[in-house]
Amino acid sequence: MPKIKSMLKKLELPIEIYSDRKELCGEDFNLITKAQEARKLAYAKYSNFKVGAAVLLDNGKIISGNNQENAAFPSGLCAERTAVFYAMANYPLSRIVKLAVVAGKDDNNAEPVSPCGSCRQVLLEYEKNQKTSIELLFSGTKGEVIKFFSCADLLPFSFDEKNLK
Numbered sequence: 469m470p471k472i473k474s475m476l477k478k479l480e481l482p483i484e485i486y487s488d489r490k491e492l493c494g495e496d497f498n499l500i501t502k503a504q505e506a507r508k509l510a511y512a513k514y515s516n517f518k519v520g521a522a523v524l525l526d527n528g529k530i531i532s533g534n535n536q537e538n539a540a541f542p543s544g545l546c547a548e549r550t551a552v553f554y555a556m557a558n559y560p561l562s563r564i565v566k567l568a569v570v571a572g573k574d575d576n577n578a579e580p581v582s583p584c585g586s587c588r589q590v591l592l593e594y595e596k597n598q599k600t601s602i603e604l605l606f607s608g609t610k611g612e613v614i615k616f617f618s619c620a621d622l623l624p625f626s627f628d629e630k631n632l633k
């Protein structure tokens with residue numbers, strides 16, 4: 469069993485694991501497909517690790533994005549934040565319903581992507597603000613998809629506005 473799956477099982481998080489994206493419901497399959505398409509357009513010449521993300525808003529719009537790297541490495545941005553920041557910049561009154569992420573160096577990566585800490589922090593900020601859970605779908609470029617039902621599950625003991633008071 470891949471390491472990530474046994475770790476998640478120990479945490480007993482409410483996740484769903486689909487062995488193939490064809491098992492997803494139509495809405496989730498569509499979102500994963502959009503993330504897969506966005507991945508192809510990633511600007512990832514330094515890591516060669518292309519990531520695509522697609523956000524479904526409650527107004528029905530789907531916003532996609534991908535990782536944007538830079539010769540000054542820390543200046544780049546992950547796919548998740550590229551998509552979510554664009555979505556919230558343009559539709560600040562909308563809620564995020566779900567986010568799908570697809571990643572891998574090639575079309576043969578079966579290991580679902582695990583989002584970085586900064587992306588988890590950003591996603592949780594919007595989830596807390598909108599007061600409704602954001603569903604998350606994580607996938608490699610092929611094979612299984614892991615579904616989470618809240619960003620809070622990905623970032624326990626988090627820093628937020630309450631800490632600033």
Ligand code: THU
Binds near residue numbers: 517536547
């Ligand atoms: N990356 C993402 O875009 N999302 C993730 O969830 C993990 C990492 C990007 C950042 C960088 O461009 C490349 O993948 C390698 O870390």
